[in-house]
Structure formats: structure tokens, C-alpha cells
Amino acid sequence: KASFADSKVLVVGTDVSFMPFEFSQNGKTQGFDIDLWTKVASDLGLQFKWQPMDFSGIIPALQTKNIDLAISGITITPARAQVIDFSEPYYASGLTAVVAENDKAITSPAGLAGKKIGVKTGTATVDWVKTNVKDAQMVSFPNIDDALLALQAGRVDAVIHDTPNVIYYANTAGKGLVRVLTPPMESGEYYGMAFPQGSPLIPQINAELSKLSANGFYKATYIKWFGIAP
Ligand code: GLN
Numbered sequence: 001k002a003s004f005a006d007s008k009v010l011v012v013g014t015d016v017s018f019m020p021f022e023f024s025q026n027g028k029t030q031g032f033d034i035d036l037w038t039k040v041a042s043d044l045g046l047q048f049k050w051q052p053m054d055f056s057g058i059i060p061a062l063q064t065k066n067i068d069l070a071i072s073g074i075t076i077t078p079a080r081a082q083v084i085d086f087s088e089p090y091y092a093s094g095l096t097a098v099v100a101e102n103d104k105a106i107t108s109p110a111g112l113a114g115k116k117i118g119v120k121t122g123t124a125t126v127d128w129v130k131t132n133v134k135d136a137q138m139v140s141f142p143n144i145d146d147a148l149l150a151l152q153a154g155r156v157d158a159v160i161h162d163t164p165n166v167i168y169y170a171n172t173a174g175k176g177l178v179r180v181l182t183p184p185m186e187s188g189e190y191y192g193m194a195f196p197q198g199s200p201l202i203p204q205i206n207a208e209l210s211k212l213s214a215n216g217f218y219k220a221t222y223i224k225w226f227g228i229a230p
Contacts, residue, residue: 010048010201012037013062013070015055017143020168020225021073032225033071036090037193039217040208046201054142056122058194059084065196073162075124076192085199086192088206090218094187095125096163098170098178100151106158109185112136115157118147125160128186133160152177160185164226 014022014033021033029050041048051067058074061067062084075093076086097117099106106112113134119125121140129136139156141147147159148169159166163184170180195202212218222230 008047008068010041010046010068011051011066012048013051013053013058013067014072015058016052017145018055018073018162018165019172020164022071032091032221033073035221035224036212036218037071039212039221040205043211044204044208054122055120056142059122062194062196068196069199069201070194072194073165073191074194075162075189077124079127080194083197085195085197085202087195087202088209089190089192090209091164091191092187093189093191094163095128095160095185095189096166097158097160097181097185098148098151098166098174099158099181100154101177101179103157103179106181109181109183112158112160112181116155118144118150118156118159120144120147120161123161124189125162129160132185148174148178162189163187 016022016024016029020031022029022031053061055072058070058072059080062070073093076089097109097112106115114136116137116139117129117133118139118141119129121142126138126140129138139150141150144159144161144165147156150156151159166180170178193205219230
């Protein structure tokens with residue numbers, strides 16, 4: 001049977017500001033998602049090009065089929081699953097808060113009630129904070145880097161974003177600038193590759209993800225980016 005791959009170059013949406021999943025360093029786009037998708041596409045013989053975009057544009061672009069799929073640390077949520085389709089989960093995540101390194105007042109997640117909290121527009125964190133942080137005053141940024149700068153400038157009291165991103169930032173660019181609050185605010189979120197509803201790509205991509213788990217590629221790539229085994 002004719003495969004999707006024969007007919008076109010797939011357009012793959014991603015928001016290249018989510019270290020260590022997709023980010024730019026020394027002019028190169030890299031990260032866990034980038035490695036994972038590149039391997040999937042190469043094994044399946046799929047041609048593709050990256051379409052960088054703001055995170056908040058990804059789900060609408062899938063709904064209108066302006067992109068063929070997206071990989072961008074996208075949390076599988078029931079609301080999203082009403083309007084787009086997901087692959088099987090490929091990464092277990094959660095949410096974590098950071099404060100400025102010199103902040104002596106907020107020492108645990110409980111201290112965030114009533115505070116000004118920076119979040120990234122269109123992410124699952126927005127709804128989560130509404131439901132779970134009492135009297136939070138949310139400030140939205142299109143890009144988490146801007147939220148983290150606002151934190152260092154004292155314009156927000158805390159930033160809440162995906163745990164692996166926050167930890168990676170705190171250990172690299174944000175070292176000595178931000179402090180991670182423990183424990184994480186939330187765990188048990190999962191990332192999936194995202195597709196327009198009914199995309200014919202999904203079954204073959206799920207099969208390929210199982211194969212990459214079985215043959216060690218997934219584990220090696222995970223260790224490369226997170227420094228620990230999954
Ligand atoms: N996991 C977050 C969400 O799906 C987004 C993470 C990101 O900024 N790419 O809402």
C-alpha cells in the first residue's frame with residue numbers, strides 16, 4: 001500500500017525554547033525530542049522539515065492541519081485529546097516551581113499561595129495553577145525564558161513550568177540565579193507526539209516508539225539528555 005511518506009515532506013511543529021527537549025545552542029537546534037523524532041523519521045523513511053512556532057500555536061495548527069505533527073514536550077490532557085490525537089506517551093513529566101536564588105520568603109510550594117506566578121501561554125500549567133494554587137496571580141509569557149528573566153528582575157515571585165525543563169535550567173543557565181522548590185508541584189503528566197485527528201501516521205509511529213524502547217535507543221537518548229536512566 002502507498003505510504004504517507006511517498007507523497008510529501010511532513011511539516012513537524014516544535015517550539016524551540018524548551019530545554020533539553022528542543023532548544024538552540026551555538027546555532028544548532030537540538031534536544032531529546034529532536035533526537036527522538038529524527039530517529040523515528042529515519043527508521044520509517046519519512047521526509048520532514050521542522051516548523052518552529054510558539055507553543056500556544058501548536059494545537060491550533062494541528063486542528064487546521066497546517067502542520068502534520070508536533071513534538072514539543074506536549075502534555076497529554078483530556079481537553080487536548082478532544083481536539084487532536086496523541087501517540088502513546090513517551091516521557092513522564094510533571095510541574096516544578098522555581099524562585100529567585102536570594103528569595104528567603106518562599107521555601108516550599110505551600111508558600112506560593114497568593115503570589116505572582118510566571119507561566120508560559122498555552123501550556124498545561126495555566127489550568128493547573130488556576131485549580132491548584134490558591135489566589136495565584138498568574139502572569140503569562142509566550143516564552144519561559146522571559147518568565148525566568150522576570151523572576152530574576154523581581155517582577156514575578158515564582159515560575160512554574162515542566163519539571164525536566166526547570167531542573168535543566170537551574171543546573172545550567174540559571175545556576176546561582178534560581179532555586180528549585182521541592183517537592184515538585186505535580187507529577188504523573190505524560191508527553192505525547194501530537195497529530196491532527198485521525199492521522200494515518202499514528203499506528204506506525206507507536207510501533208516505532210515501542211521498537212526504540214526495546215532496542216535501547218530510547219534509553220541511550222534519555223541518558224544523553226537527562227544524565228540518568230529512565
Ligand atoms: N508540557 C507543556 C504543555 O504541554 C509544554 C511544555 C513546553 O513549553 N513545550 O503544556
